Amino acid sequence: MDDLQQQLTQPSPESRQEQTGKLTSRLAIVLIGGLVGTILIFLTIKGIALFTNDHVSIWHFLFQTDWQPSHHHFGALPMIVTSFCVTLLAGVVSLPLALVVAIAITEILSSKVKAFLQPLIELLVGIPSVVxxxxxxTIIIPALQRLFGGTGFGILAATCVLFLMILPTMxxxxxxxxxxxxxxxxQASAGLGATRWQTISRVIIPSAKGGILTAAVFGMARAFGEALAVQMVIGNxxxxxxxxxxxxxxxxSVLTTGIGxxxxxxxxxxxxxxxxxVLLxxxxxxxxxxxxxxxxxxx
Structure with missing residues (x-):
């Protein structure tokens, strides 16, 4: 009788597995949180050293245009403005085309075409930035040289490259x-007599507005943090x-060229x-x- 009572009161194997899973999950959360916190603290300490140790004005760093570190001129405004310019331009150009392609795949094209395009888009998402x-x-810079003259390097070239990069993701x-x-x-929209385009423009897109905006912000976040591809075409x-x-x-681009x-x-x-x-x-x-x-x- 005592053995039976002991067996009934002992935790079951499923209960022990659940406790082990909870403990593992908590340890993983603590580990990831610790790593993120360490990175934030490390970058903050290193990032403010210019202002605390070298006594550079934050105002000068953020709002002046003279960037010559060898002469102790640390105006970062040109890089900040350029980063926002290429990011916004790439996002503004990419979002309409991404929306058109997405509507075509989900609402218009046949299943055979969808089966071909969907893996292709997913493949383009994983292409390395150096490609x-x-x-x-090899393609954009020579084309811009023929169209506008000059070297071809600049904001427009970087925008074109970032457009190609973030379009599949968006x-x-x-x-x-x-x-x-x-x-x-x-079905409800069709039942009310709406056409396909009325359903798309007045029902589907408004309903998916949050996800579409999230895609746009996510794409621009990737564009803002891109280094290698931009460095290769912007002129630096x-x-x-x-x-x-x-x-x-x-x-x-300044970080990747100068940190070494x-x-x-x-x-x-x-x-x-x-x-x-600032990037962080x-x-x-x-x-x-x-x-x-x-x-x-x-x-």
Whole structure:
């Protein structure tokens, strides 16, 4: 009797597995949170060293245009402006085309065409950025030279490369958002006598608006943080941009070209870490926007 009572009161194998799973999940959460916190603390400490150790004005760093670290001039405004320019231009050009392609795949094209296009888009998402940069060097730069003259390097070339990079990502996310719209919405719209285009424009797109905006912000976040492909085609000139075909530099291109040529602890190196801190701040802003848009769409 005592043995039977002991067996009944002991935890079952399923209960032990559940406890083990919960413990493993909590340890993973603590580990990931610790890694993220460590990265944030490390970048913050390194990023503010330019202002605390080298006594550079934050105002000068953010709003001045003279970037000459060897002469202790650390105006990062040209790179910040250029980063926003190429990101916004790429996003504005990519979103309409991504929406058109997504609508065609989800609402118009036949199943055979969908079965061909869907894997192709997913394949383009995984192509390394250096491949897009090489395409920019071999195709886009010569084309811009023929059209506008000059070297071809500049904001327009970087925008074209980023457009090619983020378009598959935005298209794939937009397709998922459109497919998430309940089928009963389409049926109800058809039952009321709406045409296909009226259903798409007045029912499906408004219902998927949150997901579409999330795709746009996610694509621009990727464009803002892209380094190698942009570095290959933008010209890497740290001056305030005056035109789309003029050479310029982004935060990421300056970081990738300069971080290996500076000595740790010097003002030049600290300035690059400050640029990295600006990048981190903008990444957090993009993530916050995605969270807010997703939350609003769910509501």
């Amino acid at each position: 897009y940069g090489y395409l920019g060097l 298209t794939a996310m937009t397709i998922d958002s459109l497919r998430a719209v309940p089928q009963k919405y389409r 000139t740290t001056v305030m941009p005056t035109g789309l075909v003029d050479s310029a530099a982004t935060l990421t 040529n500076t000595i740790m602890g010097t003002a030049e190196n600290n300035a690059l870490w400050s640029l990295a801190l 701040g903008m990444s957090l802003v993009f993530n916050l926007l995605i969270h807010l848009i997703s939350k609003k769409g769910a509501a």
